[in-house]
Amino acid sequence: MIRYAGARAFQGLVVLLAASFAIYMLLGLMPGDPVDLMASGNPDITPDDVRRLRELHGLDRPLAARYADWLVALLQGDLGYSRIFNKPVLATVAPYLANTAALMLVAFALALAVGLPLGLAAASRRGGFLDGAINGFAFLSAATPTFWLALLLIVVFAVVLGWLPASALPPPGEDGLAARAAGLILPVATLATVSAGEYARHMRAAASEALAQDWVRTARAKGASEFRVLSGHVLRNALVPVATVAALGFGSLFSGALVTETVFAYPGMGKLIYDAIMGSDFNLALACLLAASTLVIVANFAADMVYAVLDPRIGFGGAR
Amino acid sequence: MRAFAALALLLGLMQAGPAATQARDTLTIGITQFPSTLHPMIDSMAAKSYVLHMARRPLTTWDKDWKLVCLMCVDLPTFENGGARRVTLPDGREGAEVTFRIHPDAKWGDGRPVTAADAILAWDVGRHPRSGVASGEAYRRILNVEARDAKTVVFTNERVTFSYNDFSQFEFLPDHVERARFEADPETYRRRTAFDTEPGNPALANGPYRVTQVQPGAAIVLEQNPHWHGAKPHFRRIVVRVIENTAALEANLLSGSIDYVAGELGFTLDQALALEKRQAARFDFVYVPSLLYEHIDLNLDLAALKDVRVRRALLHALDREALVRQLFEGKQPVARSFVNPRDASFSPDTPAYAFDLPRAQALLVEAGYDRVVDSVRQNAAGERLSFDFGTTAGNRIRETVQQVLQSQWRRAGIEARIRNEPARVFFGESLRQRRFQMAMYAWFSAPESVPRTTLHSESIPTEANGWAGQNQPGIRNADMDAAIDALERELDPGRRKAIWARVQRIYAEEAWVLPLYYRSDPFAIPKWLAGIEPTGHQYYSTLRVEHWRPR
Numbered sequence: 001m002i003r004y005a006g007a008r009a010f011q012g013l014v015v016l017l018a019a020s021f022a023i024y025m026l027l028g029l030m031p032g033d034p035v036d037l038m039a040s041g042n043p044d045i046t047p048d049d050v051r052r053l054r055e056l057h058g059l060d061r062p063l064a065a066r067y068a069d070w071l072v073a074l075l076q077g078d079l080g081y082s083r084i085f086n087k088p089v090l091a092t093v094a095p096y097l098a099n100t101a102a103l104m105l106v107a108f109a110l111a112l113a114v115g116l117p118l119g120l121a122a123a124s125r126r127g128g129f130l131d132g133a134i135n136g137f138a139f140l141s142a143a144t145p146t147f148w149l150a151l152l153l154i155v156v157f158a159v160v161l162g163w164l165p166a167s168a169l170p171p172p173g174e175d176g177l178a179a180r181a182a183g184l185i186l187p188v189a190t191l192a193t194v195s196a197g198e199y200a201r202h203m204r205a206a207a208s209e210a211l212a213q214d215w216v217r218t219a220r221a222k223g224a225s226e227f228r229v230l231s232g233h234v235l236r237n238a239l240v241p242v243a244t245v246a247a248l249g250f251g252s253l254f255s256g257a258l259v260t261e262t263v264f265a266y267p268g269m270g271k272l273i274y275d276a277i278m279g280s281d282f283n284l285a286l287a288c289l290l291a292a293s294t295l296v297i298v299a300n301f302a303a304d305m306v307y308a309v310l311d312p313r314i315g316f317g318g319a320r
Numbered sequence: 321m322r323a324f325a326a327l328a329l330l331l332g333l334m335q336a337g338p339a340a341t342q343a344r345d346t347l348t349i350g351i352t353q354f355p356s357t358l359h360p361m362i363d364s365m366a367a368k369s370y371v372l373h374m375a376r377r378p379l380t381t382w383d384k385d386w387k388l389v390c391l392m393c394v395d396l397p398t399f400e401n402g403g404a405r406r407v408t409l410p411d412g413r414e415g416a417e418v419t420f421r422i423h424p425d426a427k428w429g430d431g432r433p434v435t436a437a438d439a440i441l442a443w444d445v446g447r448h449p450r451s452g453v454a455s456g457e458a459y460r461r462i463l464n465v466e467a468r469d470a471k472t473v474v475f476t477n478e479r480v481t482f483s484y485n486d487f488s489q490f491e492f493l494p495d496h497v498e499r500a501r502f503e504a505d506p507e508t509y510r511r512r513t514a515f516d517t518e519p520g521n522p523a524l525a526n527g528p529y530r531v532t533q534v535q536p537g538a539a540i541v542l543e544q545n546p547h548w549h550g551a552k553p554h555f556r557r558i559v560v561r562v563i564e565n566t567a568a569l570e571a572n573l574l575s576g577s578i579d580y581v582a583g584e585l586g587f588t589l590d591q592a593l594a595l596e597k598r599q600a601a602r603f604d605f606v607y608v609p610s611l612l613y614e615h616i617d618l619n620l621d622l623a624a625l626k627d628v629r630v631r632r633a634l635l636h637a638l639d640r641e642a643l644v645r646q647l648f649e650g651k652q653p654v655a656r657s658f659v660n661p662r663d664a665s666f667s668p669d670t671p672a673y674a675f676d677l678p679r680a681q682a683l684l685v686e687a688g689y690d691r692v693v694d695s696v697r698q699n700a701a702g703e704r705l706s707f708d709f710g711t712t713a714g715n716r717i718r719e720t721v722q723q724v725l726q727s728q729w730r731r732a733g734i735e736a737r738i739r740n741e742p743a744r745v746f747f748g749e750s751l752r753q754r755r756f757q758m759a760m761y762a763w764f765s766a767p768e769s770v771p772r773t774t775l776h777s778e779s780i781p782t783e784a785n786g787w788a789g790q791n792q793p794g795i796r797n798a799d800m801d802a803a804i805d806a807l808e809r810e811l812d813p814g815r816r817k818a819i820w821a822r823v824q825r826i827y828a829e830e831a832w833v834l835p836l837y838y839r840s841d842p843f844a845i846p847k848w849l850a851g852i853e854p855t856g857h858q859y860y861s862t863l864r865v866e867h868w869r870p871r
Binding site for chain 2 (some may be wrong): 030031033036046047048049050051052053054056081084085086087088092095096150151154155158159162165166167169171172173262263264265266267271272278279
């Protein structure tokens with residue numbers, strides 16, 4: 001187990017190193033640098049200003065040399081400064097990360113809490129009305145654009161009914177726990193609705209397959225109740241493929257949900273990454289994207305662990 | 321798109337949600353951009369100017385009537401009133417010495433007076449090559465800043481230009497807060513400035529409000545500055561909330577989460593026009609033509625576009641009046657040149673190109689494009705009158721305009737092949753390196769802004785100068801260069817106006833650039849709110865925020 005974890009950690013580091021190089025180069029290959037963008041919107045900036053700013057921000061140096069400097073600094077624990085925010089990267093990212101964590105973790109948990117039981121219920125009533133209704137919900141949620149759903153919820157619950165705020169974050173000074181929770185209801189509902197349908201579909205497929213197995217028939221023949229069959233036998237087996245989907249979903253949590261964040265004026269990681277890339281803020285973009293990559297690797301590792309817990313036949317490599 | 325239309329319909333069906341009932345001592349403004357820094361000199365960003373205009377005041381500004389006026393000074397120094405004088409510089413050239421008297425009651429938010437030392441620090445930071453100030457060249461053109469006494473500051477400009485007393489971009493920095501930070505290490509000053517590390521420090525404000533709270537990416541709160549020397553503002557607190565998506569911005573306005581959407585940084589024009597049809601009872605709609613002018617740059621390196629007859633034909637073939645009438649309900653006026661009619665430098669004698677299809681066709685025949693093959697004109701050598709026409713992809717208004725122009729040109733036998741690119745590629749590469757044929761985008765400027773960086777031949781981007789400069793068409797015209805040089809040096813308003821007229825006439829006659837229309841800032845002002853005076857230029861309405869109040 002420890003050997004397996006060590007090997008996966010080493011693989012993860014290699015992947016992160018490769019990802020950092022690829023991200024840095026891709027950012028560098030994007031047309032136009034930040035000074036060009038600054039100059040394109042400001043006729044007061046003279047050619048001398050452009051040369052000076054490019055040199056000041058190190059944009060006149062080769063990309064590979066800049067990457068090497070960044071890597072050396074990273075090994076010393078220095079993530080550098082964000083160029084567009086003029087702040088240390090960690091200090092810049094922290095509030096956005098906290099916002100995203102609050103939003104996405106709740107949405108993730110809610111989506112699982114709704115999606116998995118729905119999928120299980122649909123599988124247990126396969127072909128019936130309930131199955132049709134849940135399938136309908138799953139396909140509708142997959143087909144509904146997040147942007148549209150978010151605006152629709154705002155219009156209904158904030159504009160027409162006036163029950164909930166239209167923005168996720170309450171204004172400073174009015175941001176008590178209750179206000180913050182109220183602000184999160186609509187964005188969480190938006191994200192959870194979209195994801196719950198997906199989890200329900202996967203759960204239904206996996207549970208349907210499990211329900212057709214001999215051991216389910218045996219369990220029923222032994223007199224186990226339907227609830228016991230579903231919760232004790234089917235759920236555990238059906239969770240193995242669903243865990244993969246959930247792990248991938250969890251991995252994308254900290255890269256944020258750009259559309260939802262934008263519509264609900266919620267400053268989260270999705271928007272921060274977008275701004276960092278569009279502003280060629282290498283340090284900030286790298287930190288955000290590497291954090292997201294790390295989480296994907298960790299989530300996949302966690303999924304492997306979950307497989308072993310759910311199905312003892314799955315080992316950690318090597319001869320058994 | 322259909323989904324959005326359905327949503328717009330739903331928005332249209334409801335006339336009003338629960339109206340804002342919050343107390344009128346707080347005003348919540350919605351804008352679409354969050355400032356990356358609150359330092360007044362580092363980087364230039366519309367959102368930053370909008371917010372900081374409430375908390376800080378420059379020495380001078382341009383008012384809503386586009387006149388230069390004092391803000392932090394007592395009176396505007398001129399050669400006539402003795403506040404400015406010509407001086408001989410050590411190298412023998414002639415410079416201008418301009419003396420400003422700082423308002424005697426002007427104070428920072430901590431009660432310390434605004435003094436000449438604050439002006440000197442701003443100059444030190446601005447001219448330092450490694451301080452990160454975007455337009456540092458403007459500060460380096462000031463050769464010296466001297467304190468005559470605590471409230472009198474003397475600037476020595478390296479040249480005598482007509483804008484010798486325009487210090488609208490000159491911002492004081494509180495010497496007692498920022499001097500030590502700057503001197504510790506000028507290169508890293510931009511990362512240690514109190515404007516970003518402790519934005520709620522009252523000593524950073526000298527305007528009617530001061531920033532008290534910043535919610536990164538989401539909101540900025542301002543409260544009254546008790547040491548403000550001017551008229552006492554009505555609102556105790558102003559909350560500026562950032563909602564980047566304009567549909568969500570509208571929903572927030574209608575739900576009462578925000579009171580007012582900034583005209584300068586809020587709705588798109590088409591959105592405001594649609595909102596006006598539904599919500600005219602709740603808001604006053606004001607459309608203010610601004611200094612932003614949409615135009616098409618022609619790449620003058622192309623053989624066909626070197627011919628002035630072709631360029632003029634391109635303009636005559638366009639029915640711009642119909643375009644602005646149909647697409648913008650006439651709210652964005654057709655442009656004759658880069659100079660807005662509201663600007664003192666505007667010349668009504670500037671030639672205008674009316675829509676005249678026969679004239680366009682005659683000019684093209686005269687230029688040798690006398691045969692039409694597959695609806696496109698050709699010359700004797702078989703060269704087709706066909707151009708790549710680019711703008712920023714995803715900008716819905718521009719893309720619509722582009723399609724209208726394309727169809728209008730088609731009637732004259734001119735083919736415009738649409739080649740749009742993401743803004744980053746368009747501005748960062750194609751335009752910068754002049755790899756375009758026709759490019760549509762917008763410029764903004766200050767009132768009476770000399771077009772040196774856009775029309776003078778020294779500003780053509782080339783590989784040799786690192787693609788610096790903004791004369792993207794590649795204009796090389798001795799008359800224009802001479803007029804621009806003369807313009808800057810001419811102090812007499814009457815004679816300067818004549819030079820301005822010459823500049824606009826050359827610009828129009830040569831048609832290197834096809835002016836389209838002046839963009840308008842759409843203001844949707846709640847009926848209960850009074851005192852907002854849209855300016856149309858980069859010195860926003862928030863420079864007079866102390867006069868905003870409920871009716």
